[in-house]
Amino acid sequence: VTRRADEAYREECLVPTFKQSPIRVMVWGCIMDGKKGPLVVLDYPGGKGGGMNSTRYREQVLDAVLKDFYGEMKQKRG
Numbered sequence: 001v002t003r004r005a006d007e008a009y010r011e012e013c014l015v016p017t018f019k020q021s022p023i024r025v026m027v028w029g030c031i032m033d034g035k036k037g038p039l040v041v042l043d044y045p046g047g048k049g050g051g052m053n054s055t056r057y058r059e060q061v062l063d064a065v066l067k068d069f070y071g072e073m074k075q076k077r078g
Helices: 054-077
Strands: 027-029 038-042
Touching: 038 054
Parallel strands: none
Antiparallel strands: 027 038
């Protein structure tokens, strides 16, 4: 930032800084035939290699909630 000494705290001379929060949240949701499915707050261990992978997705989404929701919707459609 280039400024004169008397401009130190002028709004147009300041650049905001943002600190990243250590908290991470991942959510999953779906809509089928206009019906909202479950909203799932996923376990997210974070860190290198700690993000979402196929095993976590299967355990937390497919097996935990999507199979039941899909089954209900399939029955309603006939």
